[in-house]
Amino acid sequence: MGDMEARAEVDIWSYVFGYTKTAAVKCAIELGVADVIENHGSPMPLSQLAAALRYVPSRLQRIMRFLVHYQVFKEEPIGQHSMGFSLTPLSRRLIKHGEKTIVPFILLMSSPIMLGPWHSLSARVLQRGNISPFEAANGMDFWSYTEANPGHSKLFNDAMACKARLTISAIIKGCPEVFDGVQSLVDAGGGNGTAMSLLVKQFPRIRGINFDLPHVVVVAPKFGGIENVGGDMFMSIPNADAVFLMWILHDWDDEECIKILKKCREAIPEDKGKVIIVEAVLEEENKGDELEYVRLMLDMVMMTHTNKGKERSLKEWSYVLQESGFTRFNVKSIQGFESVIEVYP
Ligand SMILES: C[S@@+](CC[C@H](N)C(=O)[O-])C[C@H]1O[C@@H](n2cnc3c(N)ncnc32)[C@H](O)[C@@H]1O
Incomplete structure (x- = not known):
């Protein structure tokens, strides 16, 4: 052999x-x-x-x-x-309250609700309609399901919070300068406010707003110095010097991303405002980066659990950012599989 x-x-x-x-x-x-x-x-x-x-x-x-x-x-x-x-x-990483714990994320991804949809992935590839494998398995799209099931919503928000702790620490270490000059920051789709609480702790001058769907912020813990605001980012986003968007745009297709980004643009000042996006950037050609495997797995997760979400390459990011009316952006690497994209009007 x-x-x-x-x-x-x-x-x-x-x-x-x-x-x-x-x-x-x-x-x-x-x-x-x-x-x-x-x-x-x-x-x-x-x-x-x-x-x-x-x-x-x-x-x-x-x-x-x-x-x-x-x-x-x-x-x-x-x-x-x-x-x-x-x-x-x-x-x-499996110590429940460990500094770098990933336990809540494993518990989410291995729950029957998240595992069921994988059985419908081939149907998703075959069909032209918009029903995601998540909806095929659970009868509702992901966001409606989390709204209707507080237990699942908690499992999801805890998983996001544990990942947010890791990413925010990598951002603070890798590129703290992205927050230079930012006096007010809105975390759009900020979940239970964990990311914002860590950012405000690190940069106490920042006035932080944690913005998410009403059913998410209503049960979010109260962190000092942070205002929790409920709403819909497709309608409007609270005003601030900068909008922070972590793991948001990969949940949506290009058209939906452009709508969200236009709302971000309306929320920030034209002269000194910016949008700080934290997402994976897929390699356009294989450069042998081991973490690309994680990014590609995440893309499969988006295909399975969201309606039209996907991970994007630099070319694809460039397209949605330009179509949303932004003039320039830069990409910063941090430790891990995500990058920070700073976007300017
Ligand atoms: C993948 S999670 C990311 C959470 C957080 N940014 C993080 O990285 O830990 C996406 C978030 O977007 C929120 N979301 C979904 N649709 C929304 C909408 N229309 N308006 C505001 N938030 C929304 C969800 O409730 C969820 O908290």
């Missing part, structure tokens, strides 16, 4: 059984494995881990063996005769 054949033999089975990885990680999250190991403070033997979790040792051993194989956890010697489980950079 040649090298490529041998690789294909492993890869094809990873497609057959691919979901086991997510399921095992979700199981570890639900059991609190990473939290218990973190609290223990040193490599933890299976017997102690099973006792702490009140879990059947033989079954826990199988889950842990699988996750150690994928380097989610690792096994280390304890003294000369026994072994214990400890955390890797990956499992540190």
Whole structure:
């Protein structure tokens, strides 16, 4: 068997059984494995881990063996005769209240509501209509479903907030200058206000407005110095020096993006205003960036969960920005798979 054949033999089975990885990680999250190991403070033997979790040792051993194989956890010697489980950079992201936790996002994406639509992806590619796989599976489009189901809305907003913490920290480290001179900022589609709370904490001179759909802001926590405003960004956006749009435009098609961007333009001053977009920028040709895989996965998520959303290349961003009447923009890289696009009237 040649090298490529041998690789294909492993890869094809990873497609057959691919979901086991997510399921095992979700199981570890639900059991609190990473939290218990973190609290223990040193490599933890299976017997102690099973006792702490009140879990059947033989079954826990199988889950842990699988996750150690994928380097989610690792096994280390304890003294000369026994072994214990400890955390890797990956499992540190599975600590529920960890600084870089991704737990709420995994719980969202692995929920039945978000998994069901994947079964209709081929129908989506075949059909000309506008029913998304999400709607085919759940009977309503994504935003109507979140409005009608407070439990799902909370799951979604918590997931967005956990991702927002990571991205805002990368922006503050990578390009804090995008907020220079900004005295007031509106986060349009700001969810529960997490991003704005972190920005105002870092730049206390900024007067922050967290703007989202009424059912989202009504349950948003109150952060000091931030005003929560409910509304529809297709109708109007509160006035400010700058509009922050993180993970908004990829939910919509070009025509809808142009409508939102025109509302942003109306909200900011012509002379010193700007729009700060945080999104993925797809490579126009393959440059071998490993993170491109994440961007392309996100594009599949947009196709499956939104009506017409998509990730965009620089050329596609340029098109929607120009059509919305903006004259210039620049793109800044930050750590991770997203970029910051500064856009000027
Ligand atoms: C993908 S989430 C991004 C949330 C946040 N910007 C972040 O990155 O964490 C999109 C947000 O847009 C909001 N949204 C959807 N339609 C909207 C509308 N018509 N007007 C205002 N907000 C809207 C949703 O409620 C949701 O909070």
